[in-house]
Amino acid sequence: MSVVIAGGHGRVALTVSRLLAVRGERVSAVIRRPEQAGAVRDAGARPLVADLATASTEDLTAFLTGARAVLYAAGAGLGVAPGQPDPVDHDAIVTFADAAEHAGVRRFVMLSAMGADPAARYRENPLVETFLQARGRADENLLARSALATTVIRPAWFRDRPGTGMVHLAERTGVGDIAREDVAAVLATLLSTDLPAHASSNSSPAPPRSTKPSRGTARPGARPRGEFRSPARAAALREPRDQGSSRSSAARARQLRT
Ligand SMILES: NC(=O)c1ccc[n+]([C@@H]2O[C@H](COP(=O)([O-])OP(=O)(O)OC[C@H]3O[C@@H](n4cnc5c(N)ncnc54)[C@H](OP(=O)(O)O)[C@@H]3O)[C@@H](O)[C@H]2O)c1
Numbered sequence: 323m324s325v326v327i328a329g330g331h332g333r334v335a336l337t338v339s340r341l342l343a344v345r346g347e348r349v350s351a352v353i354r355r356p357e358q359a360g361a362v363r364d365a366g367a368r369p370l371v372a373d374l375a376t377a378s379t380e381d382l383t384a385f386l387t388g389a390r391a392v393l394y395a396a397g398a399g400l401g402v403a404p405g406q407p408d409p410v411d412h413d414a415i416v417t418f419a420d421a422a423e424h425a426g427v428r429r430f431v432m433l434s435a436m437g438a439d440p441a442a443r444y445r446e447n448p449l450v451e452t453f454l455q456a457r458g459r460a461d462e463n464l465l466a467r468s469a470l471a472t473t474v475i476r477p478a479w480f481r482d483r484p485g486t487g488m489v490h491l492a493e494r495t496g497v498g499d500i501a502r503e504d505v506a507a508v509l510a511t512l513l514s515t516d517l518p519a520h521a522s523s524n525s526s527p528a529p530p531r532s533t534k535p536s537r538g539t540a541r542p543g544a545r546p547r548g549e550f551r552s553p554a555r556a557a558a559l560r561e562p563r564d565q566g567s568s569r570s571s572a573a574r575a576r577q578l579r580t
Contacts, residue, residue: 330370438476
């Protein structure tokens, strides 16, 4: 059994591959440029070549068959035109989720973005608005699937600086930024953590203990931040509130390093 990462040559994705490989996980990484295969192998992953924007459900199902968990970490930046999201920010996510279901993969971790919302408004930059709306619709599609045990992570702005190992996750956090290394550490931990599938989490809403860092927002000096959605938290999200920083950062850091 293995983990498959869509967008496997991304900066976050490569770090996730390294973290999982060190833990002994078998990782495969979907990339669209064969010349990126070497870097993917160096990170400890097996490259699989496909353009997510055009790959069929059948193509991707073949990649995902036998996987234990999947991570969607691809993204196209902010796109080219208002109102026209890049396929990789919506349609490809739906196709990847369809493939996961067909392949019998249950655990789905989604790297989304803070502010993702089908009704997002961002007048300062219509491209951002298009991106956030597309991601919001994709997130909702994923969370509505009862066959998948999905966790959606919505980090704030990424920064290329060393990770702190202290990440404060909350249903609502306020804006901020976060080191890509810290985002990768959260994703790697989630990929190693099972969740009840949507249907069962409705009947048993408490998430497993190991996913409880879903509350709080990271904040050592640099105040890394991110949001979290899982089926188990969906009801609470209807009444968003900042969960504050009551959890011990040190405890969270220890958890991320395990
Ligand atoms: N930047 C931020 O502040 C921020 C904040 C929150 C969330 N996010 C989300 O997190 C994602 C990952 O971040 P990152 O820093 O790791 O981004 P990144 O380094 O730009 O990686 C994105 C990866 O997606 C791949 N990709 C794009 N379109 C694809 C396609 N059609 N088929 C296959 N692969 C495709 C890219 O491949 P190529 O190398 O071939 O282009 C690239 O390797 C972002 O894309 C964004 O959606 C970003």
